[in-house]
Amino acid sequence: KAGVTQTPRYLIKTRGQQVTLSCSPISGHRSVSWYQQTPGQGLQFLFEYFSETQRNKGNFPGRFSGRQFSNSRSEMNVSTLELGDSALYLCASLAGGSTDTQYFGPGTRLTVL
Amino acid sequence: DAKTTQPTSMDCAEGRAANLPCNHSTISGNEYVYWYRQIHSQGPQYIIHGLKNNETNEMASLIITEDRKSSTLILPHATLRDTAVYYCIVRFLSGNTPLVFGKGTRLSVIA
Numbered sequence: 001k002a003g004v005t006q007t008p009r010y011l012i013k014t015r016g017q018q019v020t021l022s023c024s025p026i027s028g029h030r031s032v033s034w035y036q037q038t039p040g041q042g043l044q045f046l047f048e049y050f051s052e053t054q055r056n057k058g059n060f061p062g063r064f065s066g067r068q069f070s071n072s073r074s075e076m077n078v079s080t081l082e083l084g085d086s087a088l089y090l091c092a093s094l095a096g097g098s099t100d101t102q103y104f105g106p107g108t109r110l111t112v113l
Numbered sequence: 114d115a116k117t118t119q120p121t122s123m124d125c126a127e128g129r130a131a132n133l134p135c136n137h138s139t140i141s142g143n144e145y146v147y148w149y150r151q152i153h154s155q156g157p158q159y160i161i162h163g164l165k166n167n168e169t170n171e172m173a174s175l176i177i178t179e180d181r182k183s184s185t186l187i188l189p190h191a192t193l194r195d196t197a198v199y200y201c202i203v204r205f206l207s208g209n210t211p212l213v214f215g216k217g218t219r220l221s222v223i224a
Contacts, residue, residue, distance in 0.1 A: 031209065035212075035214075042215070043157070043214035045213070048209055050209060055209040056211060092156075102212060104149075107154075
């Protein structure tokens, strides 16, 4: 099976812009989680979607949003970018079920200038 | 906050076993122990997980103490490619429970 794919891999934006990142989970996986990784805060959970519904949300401002499509692909959006949003954004997929393992994609490296 | 404590860094000679400890003294009965690793700037890679029995797969072995308050990840024959940050995570038995990452252990495998 193909792994989790994320596009684009690298992105440069300026403050105030908005950005959309995409994640395609492993085939057959119905849940997608998003994480942000920065040198200062480490890996932090953003939100999780299952069957097009947000099931869980981390402690991030409303500028961070996401959605999931019927084919399980997911997008996350960050509006009004700030310098502090520069980070590696990671997507993880899992099939569903109680002991599921999350498999991560390679990430999107976002730089905000 | 992460419920695990790991050493900040460790070194291991190439070809030797790497034993990475993790303390999780407040683990509850239905929380699993997961291990991931992250090679520089890549996505975290799943290694292994377990509840109370020792587990082994093609990558590593996981030894969980009887009281479940600590565990050890064993890479039997470390190679240079095993140099990475290793994260020990405890997670509830629920599909939508997020992974809570701590700072992990930076393992350096030395030739």
